Amino acid sequence: MPITKIAIGNTTEATHPEALRAALAEFISMLIFVFAGEGSGMAFSKLTSDGATTPAGLIAAALAHAFALFVAVSVGANISGGHVNPAVTFGAFIGGNITFLRAILYWIAQLLGSVVACLLLKFATGGMETAAFALSANVGAWNAVVLEMVMTFGLVYTVYATAVDPKKGDVGVVAPIAIGFIVGANILAGGAFDGASMNPAVSFGPAVVSGAWENHWVYWLGPFAGAAVAALVYDLLFIGQRTHEQLPIADY
Template sequence: MKKEFKSKAFWRAVLAELVGMTLFIFLSIGAAIGNPNNSNPDQEVKVSLAFGLSIATLAQCLGHISGAHLNPAVTLGMLASCQISVFKAVMYILAQMLGATVASGIVYGVRPAAIQALGVNSLNGITPSQGIGVELLATFQLVLCVIGTTDKRRRDVTGSAPLAIGLSVALGHLTAISFTGCGINPARSFGPAVIMGAFEDHWVYWVGPMCGGVAAALIYDFLLYPKFDDFPERMKVLVSGPDGDYDVNGPEDTPAVEMSSK
């Protein structure tokens, strides 16, 4: 923790998460509320593509700085996979929540007068337990895509990892948006809820995605494609981050490794 706290690269990574989340929420929420015809299927496709393409673009832009998590569920999945420290996970999630709130406030201030919505997620005729199941499975496939696509042990991935992750985000929205509005990103649900003061069933959009992210990381690491790291080494990463991630006395532009397995 001390090494990370003193590192300029660490704080640049936190800033990248803040900036990235601000842009992501502005672009995606703006697309979601820009058309009052929200009930038609074409709007669902538009919103899904906006979320997916914005994530793909920002992951390409910021991945080398912070790993471009841009989602507390992804960050928690990386923590469960022992790829980042607890301190980094906490700071990333705080930056993501702040960015989502700032962006939601901006959208609220510039939205047309005829539009009263701000993209607050809500359950559509289903119970909270059903909502948790939908969010858990939709997030599971996203985090599984992130961890599997960026696994450094693989030699068969020749395409674009950011594009694959963006398509996974779009797929999650196409599947879940009719049930829950799709809250696979808890910070995305948090920002509009804060601005509008609308927290009904809000806990669903944290419990489902966070459980889905952890489940994806653990199943991938221990069942689907096991890693054989020693337990002490994993604990060391949780406390101080991966070896060589930040060198206080050396270069401050080392490549980010948050979204890849060792």
């Protein structure tokens, strides 16, 4: 079972230069991603004078997030694995591909990267609000949990298939493209209902800066649950039994 491959790690990882460099790479990648993604929404509000979201606005948001994530994953891939998402890190941990202590470093870096990106956006736009994720009318909290879970399942399953699977072969070179595409597609599917976060850090930064925390737990529970299921399913069914040996850092 994949769960048996979970590793806590050595306490020296917290100060090891390689681990700290990887955490810094996650911080920078997350800053790039959130600045572009959240910034696209703020630009839409600026252009429409805080008008209602339109289909064109949803498409623009999907494209902005897909492009930004493609870049963010690509620039971090050879240093940290290009997780750019606490849920992806959690999925890698569940599959035994990253230790718990390194995961904690990644989570801290990812959350800080999102907060800093939102603070920079607020300053650079003259104080515009960084809108926190929220549920649409007639969408309950548990509806959103299921939505976030399914969308994040698709994301982490894609990460496993294109970046983690040791049998991936040449398909690994398209991993950042595939990961960006699935996020963009999921935003088109779920953006009108709950914003389609799939990423606790992406939800965390705007919530910190705006002070809006209503239903924030949804954007943690759904993605973490979806990531865990995807990691277990892919590892159990397609990677199969193997000894507990961490993949090279670039592969996760």
